[in-house]
Amino acid sequence: MKFxxxxxxxxxxxxxxxxxxxxxxxxxxxxxxxRFNKELRDAGELVAAEGLAGPAQVRVVRAGKGGAPxxxxxxxxxxxxxxxxxxxxxxxxxxxxxxxxxxASAAPGPGGAPLNMSIEVREVMSAPPVEV
Amino acid sequence: xxFTGENLLRELTPQVLGAVVRRFGDFSAAEDAVQExxxxxxxxxxxxxxxxxxxxxxxxxxxxxMTDHLRAELARRRREVVVAMQMPPDQVAPAVDSEDxxxxxxxxxxxxxxxxxxxxxxxxxxxxxxxIGGLTTAEIANAYLVPETTMAQRISRAKQRIKTSGVRFxxxxxxERAERLGAVLHVLYLTFNEGYASSIGxxxxxTDLSNEAIRLARVVHKFLPDDGEVAGLLALMLLTDARRAxxxxxxxxxxxxxxxxxTLWDRxxxxxxxxxxxxxxxxxxxGAYQLQAAIAAVHxxxxxxxxxxxxxxxxxxxxxxxxxxxxxxxxxxxxxxxxVHGPSTGLKLLEALDADERLAGHxxxxxxxxxxxxxxxxxxxxxAHYRAAADRTTSxxxxxxxxxxxxxxxAERQQRQVPPG
Numbered sequence: 001m002k003f004x005x006x007x008x009x010x011x012x013x014x015x016x017x018x019x020x021x022x023x024x025x026x027x028x029x030x031x032x033x034x035r036f037n038k039e040l041r042d043a044g045e046l047v048a049a050e051g052l053a054g055p056a057q058v059r060v061v062r063a064g065k066g067g068a069p070x071x072x073x074x075x076x077x078x079x080x081x082x083x084x085x086x087x088x089x090x091x092x093x094x095x096x097x098x099x100x101x102x103x104a105s106a107a108p109g110p111g112g113a114p115l116n117m118s119i120e121v122r123e124v125m126s127a128p129p130v131e132v
Numbered sequence: 133x134x135f136t137g138e139n140l141l142r143e144l145t146p147q148v149l150g151a152v153v154r155r156f157g158d159f160s161a162a163e164d165a166v167q168e169x170x171x172x173x174x175x176x177x178x179x180x181x182x183x184x185x186x187x188x189x190x191x192x193x194x195x196x197x198m199t200d201h202l203r204a205e206l207a208r209r210r211r212e213v214v215v216a217m218q219m220p221p222d223q224v225a226p227a228v229d230s231e232d233x234x235x236x237x238x239x240x241x242x243x244x245x246x247x248x249x250x251x252x253x254x255x256x257x258x259x260x261x262x263x264i265g266g267l268t269t270a271e272i273a274n275a276y277l278v279p280e281t282t283m284a285q286r287i288s289r290a291k292q293r294i295k296t297s298g299v300r301f302x303x304x305x306x307x308e309r310a311e312r313l314g315a316v317l318h319v320l321y322l323t324f325n326e327g328y329a330s331s332i333g334x335x336x337x338x339t340d341l342s343n344e345a346i347r348l349a350r351v352v353h354k355f356l357p358d359d360g361e362v363a364g365l366l367a368l369m370l371l372t373d374a375r376r377a378x379x380x381x382x383x384x385x386x387x388x389x390x391x392x393x394x395t396l397w398d399r400x401x402x403x404x405x406x407x408x409x410x411x412x413x414x415x416x417x418x419g420a421y422q423l424q425a426a427i428a429a430v431h432x433x434x435x436x437x438x439x440x441x442x443x444x445x446x447x448x449x450x451x452x453x454x455x456x457x458x459x460x461x462x463x464x465x466x467x468x469x470x471x472v473h474g475p476s477t478g479l480k481l482l483e484a485l486d487a488d489e490r491l492a493g494h495x496x497x498x499x500x501x502x503x504x505x506x507x508x509x510x511x512x513x514x515x516a517h518y519r520a521a522a523d524r525t526t527s528x529x530x531x532x533x534x535x536x537x538x539x540x541x542x543a544e545r546q547q548r549q550v551p552p553g
Contacts (some may be wrong), residue, residue: 044286047278090278092252125528127330
């Protein structure tokens with residue numbers, strides 16, 4: 001079963017919260033993510049994983065007249081969280097997907113304390129089952 | 133026997149692997165060595181021609197790789213000399229013309245190993261496709277839409293798992309045999325389903341998986357011709373696969389059984405499947421795969437949907453229901469009951485499933501209920517359940533189908549509500 005895990009990170013004050021972390025903590029966080037992705041790959045469960053550029057670079061696009069792109073700045077300033085990255089995993093059960101999501105959620109933040117970010121878990125649509 | 137390159141290689145894979153594992157004992161390393169030998173053959177044979185004894189050639193090349201591998205291991209570890217190492221590589225390979233009956237045992241033993249219950253289902257499938265089916269890691273990764281590195285890890289973990297759980301290269305004991313064969317059949321069944329279910333639209337190429345599962349089921353059936361469940365599974369695959377061309381429309385949309393163009397069904401596959409089922413039933417053996425195959429056979433034998441022998445299907449589902457605790461069977465039983473005794477009988481049977489937590493809120497329960505409600509002409513409720521089902525399915529073609537059903541009923545209802553004139 002394939003699942004998409006979407007990591008919603010706290011946006012923080014003004015800029016992205018992560019920019020205000022001490023460098024040691026940031027390093028620990030990055031190392032955790034690298035290790036975590038390697039574990040998923042070694043377990044034969046990783047399909048894809050990407051981190052997304054910070055909220056300052058978000059653009060929202062709508063089709064305008066004649067289908068031309070109408071680009072506006074994002075994100076919405078009141079949003080407390082934003083999508084910071086995602087994984088697509090292929091695992092045996094929803095239970096296993098939740099376990100993986102919980103590991104990602106506990107990624108270390110300032111002071112090495114777990115961030116407990118919210119991870120949205122969505123099953124990826126697949127083929128219909130075989131009718132009997 | 134088909135002597136054209138790829139098919140020949142795939143056929144020889146388990147025999148060669150069996151011979152190498154038998155000689156060297158190390159399944160994991162032997163499997164890698166055989167893959168290398170297959171690659172070498174795929175590159176050399178088209179140019180230089182197939183050798184007189186392709187099996188012997190492959191064994192010899194794989195055995196050399198094994199020897200190299202063992203040498204490297206030895207040098208690295210500086211451990212005591214392995215007996216095999218004292219022989220020159222050419223003597224390591226068994227006599228190349230020894231075509232004895234260990235071949236068929238080897239293939240079965242390998243299947244039992246690859247489908248060992250200690251493995252997760254997905255890793256058992258991957259390992260079986262590679263070690264028995266002779267598919268490359270890239271091909272398997274492509275079929276399951278995951279990166280090759282991920283699939284490679286899955287396979288290597290599966291092999292590691294076999295190593296650590298101490299599974300030996302030998303036939304399971306009589307005591308374990310039924311259970312272990314059940315695991316093998318389940319892996320083949322899942323492989324078939326993966327290929328068949330996804331053989332629509334953009335994923336057309338994945339039908340390779342169902343062909344491969346059918347091929348492997350044939351291999352098992354050839355070695356165990358008297359096993360009713362093996363024959364039953366092969367028949368079930370053939371009878372299901374026979375409908376493949378009729379199962380989807382030009383845009384990849386799902387077409388339910390009663391709306392399919394039955395002239396598109398594969399008559400040869402149906403005759404073969406029906407013959408297999410008839411044969412196992414006449415021997416008095418009965419099992420879940422045989423019953424499912426029998427049900428598929430009854431469907432396939434009806435030239436028109438209205439000719440379907442529903443009382444017989446109902447009886448078969450009744451037997452199947454007693455044999456398994458699968459709520460999907462209860463669901464299908466309810467459909468058959470509705471076809472024989474009317475939709476309200478079916479709806480009554482569905483009520484029992486509301487309490488089953490494996491199925492409560494499952495899209496299939498909503499979809500079947502919607503269908504039966506439509507039969508009772510309670511269109512309002514049917515629309516609600518089609519929509520609930522569409523909201524819960526994890527398949528896009530199915531969601532499209534269910535949404536379309538709801539939209540069709542809504543449109544009919546609105547048309548009726550338009551005042552005349």
